[in-house]
Amino acid sequence: MNCESVNELADLYLYGELESGQEEELEQHAHGCPACRSSLDRRRALHGRFDALAASPDPALLAQCRRGLFQSSAVARRPFCGAAFSSVF
Numbered sequence: 001m002n003c004e005s006v007n008e009l010a011d012l013y014l015y016g017e018l019e020s021g022q023e024e025e026l027e028q029h030a031h032g033c034p035a036c037r038s039s040l041d042r043r044r045a046l047h048g049r050f051d052a053l054a055a056s057p058d059p060a061l062l063a064q065c066r067r068g069l070f071q072s073s074a075v076a077r078r079p080f081c082g083a084a085f086s087s088v089f
Contacts, residue, residue: 001029006036014040014047 006026012018013026030036 001025003029003033003036006030006033007039010040010043011047014044 001022006029009018009022009026013023018026030040
């Protein structure tokens, strides 16, 4: 693993998306490379700030969106699966 690879894989690493072998290689490299360790620390802090910005939509907006979804013609035209079962029994 080299600095370029760490830079390319850092976000996947921080999201826990690397295979265990790649994760170990990245950690070993970062342990011995102050520049990569610092870069990972900065990215980790940035990810933490993004995670803290959890958006909570207004409940009234959610209710309006749900009503619109259920009233849409695409949902209204979808066949009711109970009708298929009622013809069997």
